[in-house]
Amino acid sequence: MDWKAIVKSVAPTLGAALGGPVGGTAVKFLADHFLGDTEAREQDIAELVLNASPEKLLELRNLDNQFKLKMRELDIDVFRLEVEDRKSAREMGIKGGLTAQMALSFVFIGGYFALTFALFSGEITLTPAIEKTGTLMLGVITGAIPMILQFWFGSSQGSKEKTQAMVKP
Structure with missing residues (x-):
């Protein structure tokens, strides 16, 4: 299974962010809060998620709430960004011929x-x-x-x- 799919099922806000325009922010947040290493790479996060214990997955779910609050403080709606990102493809076809x-x-x-x-x-x-x-x-x-x-x-x-x-x- 893809690690991002696991994140999306356990932590929907982080999962949506990973697949959208604020993916870099989500990776940095996970590196800092989930791994405790601000220099961690996406591959390091993937390995931890794929081999995560139930306790680690619960921690990930709790981090989702923190991430959601942080995005709300910044007035960023991750799900809306994800929708807008995909919607732009259809609008491009309508407007651009x-x-x-x-x-x-x-x-x-x-x-x-x-x-x-x-x-x-x-x-x-x-x-x-x-x-x-x-x-x-x-x-x-x-x-x-x-x-x-x-x-x-x-x-x-x-x-x-x-x-x-x-x-x-």
């Missing part, structure tokens, strides 16, 4: 379906020497499709928090 991101998305998705069709229809045959590489590449490309769709349409992950953030005045 055909942008580089749109063109790249169309080319990538169109190319993906063309390649998939060519492979499964037999128009392209992979030699045994490159079959594993071709399969791996198709898997990587397939994994990128949801990211492109989430860029344009948002994700369902954390939709409750996003809805609450959008409704708040």
Whole structure:
């Protein structure tokens, strides 16, 4: 499991911050308060979270409340920032017409379906020497499709928090 997903499930405010525009602030906060080392790297935090005991996870949940209070003092709504960050992709498409991101998305998705069709229809045959590489590449490309769709349409992950953030005045 991804360490950021663990943080998001245990400490939703910190998790939302890690995935948004204030991610650096969240990492610094975790390094200082969770590890006690202001110079700790993101990888150090990841290792601690992935190997955390229930007591450490409880500590993380308590830190979430501290982080939430700190953000409130600074008048920063982490969930609203996360929503605004994703919402800007859709607005960019509406305001800007055909942008580089749109063109790249169309080319990538169109190319993906063309390649998939060519492979499964037999128009392209992979030699045994490159079959594993071709399969791996198709898997990587397939994994990128949801990211492109989430860029344009948002994700369902954390939709409750996003809805609450959008409704708040």
